[in-house]
Amino acid sequence: MNDTKLLETVERYIRGEMKPDERLHFENLRKTNAEIDQLVVEHTLFLQQLNHYGERKSFKSSLNDIHTDLTEQGKIDSMRLKGRSKVVYLWKRYKRVATIAASIAGITTLTISALVWMLSPKPTDNLQGLNRELEGIKKEQQNQKAVVNNLKDQINTDKKAERKSIQFKSGGTGFLIDGKGYLVTNAHIIRNSINIAVFNNKGEEFNAVVLKTDNVKDIAILKIEDKGYKSIASLPYGISKTVSDVAEPIYTLGYPRNDIVYSEGYLSARTGFNGDTLSCQLGIAANRGNSGGPVFNHNGEVIGILSTKETESEGVAFAIQSKYIFDAIDQLKKDTIYQSLKLSSKSSVRGMNKQQQVQKIQDYVFMVKGD
Amino acid sequence: MKPQTDEKALLEGLANNDKKAVETIYKDNFNMVQSLIINNNGSSDDAKDIFQETIIVLYEKVRSGTFELNCQIKTFVYSVSRRLWLKRLQQQNRYSSPGDSMENVVAVDEDIEAHEQRNTEFEMMEKAINNLGEPCKSLLEAYYLQKLNMQVIAANFGYTNADNAKNQKYKCLMRLKKIFFAHYKNGNSDE
Structure with missing residues (x-):
């Protein structure tokens, strides 16, 4: 009995295609020959797996067919999202991301402002100094203004004197x-x-x-x-x-x-x-x-x-x-x-x-x- | 709540791969699952994936013959879909707790565990078959999945006779078994 024949026999045995006397003979063979017994067990498992695979594969494809058919017949919602439902869907899908992004943004802002607050020099004393300085600058400016005004007056009087001779040399x-x-x-x-x-x-x-x-x-x-x-x-x-x-x-x-x-x-x-x-x-x-x-x-x-x-x-x-x-x-x-x-x-x-x-x-x- | 007789008939239809029954179950439950998914960060594609996986869970449960439905199909479908979707969200790190109340949810953890086991096995087999290459893949699929007899296969694949096809099929099967069991044993030892 070559391997091909043996496997065919095993398959026939597993599928229950043997006649009763042949089956009895094969079962005796299994009991005496551990190798054949092992082969039967293994092949049974394998064929089971293969069957499952086949069944599921065909069932899956039939499900896909059904899905397409039902969608075409309008018996199930074809979720081509439109308008508001699309917005709602997108919102629901990304609200977690959006929330996280918003929190990160908020934390960053707070951190930066805290850093700025901490690192920026304390203003009070310097401000007063600045105020005084400003006061000084103001006074100086007033003085300068007075000088400028004087100069202006001088220029004006000069101009008045020169006016005729400017027009007529x-x-x-x-x-x-x-x-x-x-x-x-x-x-x-x-x-x-x-x-x-x-x-x-x-x-x-x-x-x-x-x-x-x-x-x-x-x-x-x-x-x-x-x-x-x-x-x-x-x-x-x-x-x-x-x-x-x-x-x-x-x-x-x-x-x-x-x-x-x-x-x-x-x-x-x-x-x-x-x-x-x-x-x-x-x-x-x-x-x-x-x-x-x-x-x-x-x-x-x-x-x-x-x-x-x-x-x-x-x-x-x-x-x-x-x-x-x-x-x-x-x-x-x-x-x-x-x-x-x-x-x-x-x-x-x-x-x-x-x-x-x-x-x-x-x-x-x-x-x-x-x- | 006792399942109603027409629901029982539907499940029997599902177990026998009756297209009409599958369609009815699909039609009655899809919109519910879809709104669940979409209201919880999902898209309509996600909804389709999750719903079909749920139906597969139900299908395999029914086919195993041990299924005793002690609630409505709707409740079961809802529970499984919800569970699957939460798992998906956790995998994608997009977890957000669905706001729905728990009232209509039944315990489906065992079903889902069994489903996941079958899922891994399915993926192993799929990977193994895809690794075979042609013509082995088509040959094996024709014989073991489509259950065609050897004469037809020999004719379709251009073998001079059924014995040649059988020899070829045997070689292919040995290769597939080798690949599959390599993954299978690895997978089981991992667990």
Whole structure:
């Protein structure tokens, strides 16, 4: 009996397929042959296991079939979770995790804040110190503020003083030579100036343009170009073509400050500084701002244009001789536009006393400002 | 509570692998188990797994012939499912006590122990058979599980005659026994 046959016999015995006499024979064999008995026991167990396996496997697959069938027929809930039930499900599934996460977060927060509280310096004493310090800083700041305010005030006053000269860097005096608005002044007053304004003694402002400058003679001819200016028919003074005699009393009107200022003196010499024949020397108190002002003789005739003063000695000034005004006008007259320009040599204030002369003349003496 | 006669019939049907009986049991109990699982951190897939395992417990209990059902099928199914699910949760470290009251639960520890024993055996056999490789696996399954006779098997597997098939089957069986008993004895000595 080979092994294959033996096993087949054992299987037949286990399955109970043997006929009674064969079975009896086999059972006797089992009793006498321990090896066969062992084989039977072992194989019985094995076949049992194999059967269980088979049964369960087929049952499992039949259960799966049933599950699919029943779901399709709608006899059991197909748990495709939707909407609220899904939320509930997710919440139930993860609430433990969420709780743990929340607790960890809470503990961490508490720990960190505790650590911060423990490690941060105790504030009270330092705070007071800081307060004092702050108080000190405050005071210092107040002091600084006061200083700054003072400075500001200074700056403001400075500004006020400088305001005019900031707007108009140079200033001087000028006077009308023709009622239509022609003015004579010093060339150095309006040198480098683009905009020129003239003010009369009432404070009225007029714009003026430069028609001609003669830097050598230091003469400039201006014209008032302003709607507010009204032509004057005739001027009360004339312009002398000759230089007066030495020691003749002279006076001048000018704007060393914002008001018109009168000052008087005498003709010192018929020549100017270092024998300059263009000008003459005056003994008169003149200041900056008097430049360009007219020098009148006692008849109220313009004998010169006050232009410079000697720096080394007080009361010494120089005036450009008035005859050069005629030269300048003559040159200007080459242009046909200025043909009508007429200089009067006759003074209408002649014979009046000084007060009366000044009264008449002062309206025609202007402050000249250039930027 | 005495099991009702139709329940007895259902169990008999289950024991005889009657599809209609299995379907009825399935239909009557699945939703209950599913809500139990889902209300306790489970998914619908978990519910299906646990319920089918429960039915297998019931099936094997019925087939063993020693089964005396002294409660309703529903109660038994609920108890087993609950027990199995708790075990599963403990294995996954996701334990949370089901909030349900204990009133309708019967003691199923023995059943579950027996089931687990069979589970290990089943897994051993499954592993052994899967280790066999073809054609041994199909040959043995055809003969021992599908209970086909040797002539049919010889024809299906392309053997010239039944004796050749028998010889081949014998060799395969010897290999399977060797693999299975190696695991089986190891498994038993572990216990």
